[in-house]
Amino acid sequence: xxxxxxxxxxxxxxxxxxxxxxxxxxxxxxxxxxxxxxxxxxxxxxxxxxxxxxxxxxxxxxxxxxxxxxxxxxxxxxxxxxxxxxxxxxxxxxxxxxxxxxxxxxxxxxxxxxxxxxxxxxxxxxxxxxxxxxxxxxxxxxxxxxxxxxxxxxxxxxxxxxxxxxxxxxxxxxxxxxxxxxxxxxxxxxxxxxxxxxxxxxxxxxxxxxxxxxxxxxxxxxxxxxxxxxxxxxxxxxxxxxxxxxxxxxxxxx
Amino acid sequence: xxxxxxxxxxxxxxxxxxxxxxxxxxxxxxxxxxxxxxxxxxxxxxxxxxxxxxxxxxxxxxxxxxxxxxxxxxxxxxxxxxxxxxxxxxxxxxxxxxxxxxxxxxxxxxxxxxxxxxxxxxxxxxxxxxxxxxxxxxxxxxxxxxxxxxxxxxxxxxxxxxxxxxxxxxxxxxxxxxxxxxxxxxxxxxxxxxxxxxxxxxxxxxxxxxxxxxxxxxxxxxxxxxxxxxxxxxxxxxxxxxxxxxxxxxxxxxxxxxxxxxxxxxxxxxxxxxxxxxxxxxxxxxxxxxxxxxxxxxxxxxxxxxxxxxxxxxxxxxxxxxxxxxxxxxxxxxxxxx
Ligand SMILES: Nc1ncnc2c1ncn2[C@@H]1O[C@H](COP(=O)(O)OP(=O)(O)O)[C@@H](O)[C@H]1O
Ligand SMILES: [Mg+2]
Numbered sequence: 001x002x003x004x005x006x007x008x009x010x011x012x013x014x015x016x017x018x019x020x021x022x023x024x025x026x027x028x029x030x031x032x033x034x035x036x037x038x039x040x041x042x043x044x045x046x047x048x049x050x051x052x053x054x055x056x057x058x059x060x061x062x063x064x065x066x067x068x069x070x071x072x073x074x075x076x077x078x079x080x081x082x083x084x085x086x087x088x089x090x091x092x093x094x095x096x097x098x099x100x101x102x103x104x105x106x107x108x109x110x111x112x113x114x115x116x117x118x119x120x121x122x123x124x125x126x127x128x129x130x131x132x133x134x135x136x137x138x139x140x141x142x143x144x145x146x147x148x149x150x151x152x153x154x155x156x157x158x159x160x161x162x163x164x165x166x167x168x169x170x171x172x173x174x175x176x177x178x179x180x181x182x183x184x185x186x187x188x189x190x191x192x193x194x195x196x197x198x199x200x201x202x203x204x205x206x207x208x209x210x211x212x213x214x215x216x217x218x219x220x221x222x223x224x225x226x227x228x229x230x231x232x233x234x235x236x237x238x239x240x241x242x243x244x245x246x247x248x249x250x251x252x253x254x
Numbered sequence: 255x256x257x258x259x260x261x262x263x264x265x266x267x268x269x270x271x272x273x274x275x276x277x278x279x280x281x282x283x284x285x286x287x288x289x290x291x292x293x294x295x296x297x298x299x300x301x302x303x304x305x306x307x308x309x310x311x312x313x314x315x316x317x318x319x320x321x322x323x324x325x326x327x328x329x330x331x332x333x334x335x336x337x338x339x340x341x342x343x344x345x346x347x348x349x350x351x352x353x354x355x356x357x358x359x360x361x362x363x364x365x366x367x368x369x370x371x372x373x374x375x376x377x378x379x380x381x382x383x384x385x386x387x388x389x390x391x392x393x394x395x396x397x398x399x400x401x402x403x404x405x406x407x408x409x410x411x412x413x414x415x416x417x418x419x420x421x422x423x424x425x426x427x428x429x430x431x432x433x434x435x436x437x438x439x440x441x442x443x444x445x446x447x448x449x450x451x452x453x454x455x456x457x458x459x460x461x462x463x464x465x466x467x468x469x470x471x472x473x474x475x476x477x478x479x480x481x482x483x484x485x486x487x488x489x490x491x492x493x494x495x496x497x498x499x500x501x502x503x504x505x506x507x508x509x510x511x512x513x514x515x516x517x518x519x520x521x522x523x524x525x526x527x528x529x530x531x532x533x534x535x536x537x538x539x540x541x542x543x544x545x546x547x548x549x550x551x552x553x554x555x556x557x558x559x560x561x562x563x564x565x566x567x568x569x570x571x572x573x574x575x576x577x578x579x580x581x582x583x584x585x586x587x588x589x590x591x592x
Binding site: 053074075079096100106107117119 | 536
């Protein structure tokens with residue numbers, strides 16, 4: 001890639017007591033690409049996603065965004081930079097409806113005095129949510145029902161839509177299709193390509209090799225908290241990537 | 255996420271259906287049934303304007319505590335200290351007004367008394383909030399501790415003897431006063447309910463209160479300063495306790511050291527009866543205002559039935575556990591079903 005990276009992490013470490021979730025992890029995202037972050041269970045993928053989005057503070061290491069070192073001290077910092085995340089646990093508020101979740105932390109207030117008193121403009125938020133769901137093809141029958149009563153697929157739809165709506169530079173998706181069926185997973189693939197085409201870079205964490213090889217431009221592999229491979233999809237194969245993930249040779253893995 | 259979209263029902267109709275099916279409606283229904291029962295049992299005695307109005311004045315202070323508690327419990331926390339903070343603010347308020355002329359004090363003394371009562375409540379709220387957020391001690395323990403401290407301080411400062419140094423103007427015009435034909439304590443409680451309801455259900459701060467109670471980590475990841483929200487919530491409930499203390503002084507003219515022991519629990523029961531989940535995430539201030547009157551009407555009716563009023567404590571305790579149990583079962587059903 002000739003363009004300078006959009007985001008780069010260098011030597012990120014994160015310890016939880018005796019567990020070293022990340023041991024000097026490097027990671028690179030180029031502008032407008034879909035990069036898959038792969039690794040076995042416990043390799044540190046979710047921890048890296050959280051470090052990049054300011055959700056946790058790494059013990060060591062550096063994060064560069066558009067070439068500049070950045071301090072991600074809170075989730076707000078990532079947001080300000082145009083970075084949005086679909087967390088593995090979705091991070092939805094179950095007692096709120098989809099529009100409450102979509103606008104959480106950036107509510108629309110009423111114009112005028114009522115707005116200055118902090119009064120929400122629920123109608124505007126609801127309308128924009130329905131509009132976004134229609135545009136993104138997220139099927140929620142009752143956009144005013146609480147998330148707690150929704151199926152896993154619908155919840156994932158809400159979380160994906162939220163990230164897609166707000167991201168201007170980069171979206172990180174931690175296993176966004178884990179709770180989805182075949183048709184819905186394909187739909188998420190379409191969404192990923194659509195935001196990519198708008199110039200937003202996508203980081204995709206997934207266990208589904210098929211899924212990854214359909215949409216990713218590049219693949220980076222974590223093993224035991226470290227990057228062990230960075231490959232262009234065109235130059236690699238599922239077998240090779242699985243070998244990277246497991247640390248076994250290609251013949252051994254097969 | 256398929257693209258077939260069945261036409262959704264109109265939002266207005268859905269909203270109406272939700273209101274009708276809500277816990278607050280159920281509570282209001284229960285209250286009406288109980289009141290109808292006592293009306294039938296004691297014709298010309300229970301359902302008199304005088305009796306109902308006295309009942310509402312009696313419970314207006316508990317409504318004030320309940321408004322604050324609704325916020326706290328919507329955020330999935332507790333405040334067991336409000337009853338004791340109420341009494342403590344009575345003591346400090348009386349001391350201040352006593353120094354400013356006592357029974358002969360003017361409106362200036364009354365205003366200072368109000369400021370002292372509210373300030374005491376806010377300070378207690380700040381201490382509660384700070385310990386819960388920064389020291390990360392569970393709210394039930396922190397507020398149990400401040401309950402004990404506030405109660406002890408009230409007794410230490412008075413030697414256990416009630417003080418009576420409330421300006422007469424305050425007794426006459428606030429405790430016994432009326433505006434638009436309504437007793438002032440009822441008006442104050444109604445205003446608190448209206449403001450509290452607006453803030454919790456219509457504003458961004460209310461949204462953050464629900465979010466922190468429902469999934470604090472999700473709220474944090476959405477960029478919400480959840481610590482600041484929590485401290486503000488304890489300031490609100492502290493202010494409610496301080497205001498309730500002031501109103502208690504206006505009504506009884508005394509620090510009523512021993513009179514509020516069950517207020518905290520009664521308010522808590524009102525909150526839960528009103529439809530606020532003990533597990534956080536949803537709450538309604540109007541529901542609380544209705545819920546508080548269920549124990550109120552019950553104890554009023556018990557007195558008429560010439561049952562010892564102490565039975566109400568037994569009933570309050572049992573109903574509290576039962577209501578929370580039902581809430582728990584409902585929650586379990588929802589999460590397992592979803
Ligand atoms: N909050 C935490 N506390 C303790 N250990 C954790 C925590 N988060 C992650 N870990 C540990 O760090 C390692 C990496 O976890 P994670 O990043 O979730 O891996 P992945 O997403 O690749 O499956 C695992 O061993 C996991 O148990
Ligand atoms: Mg993970």
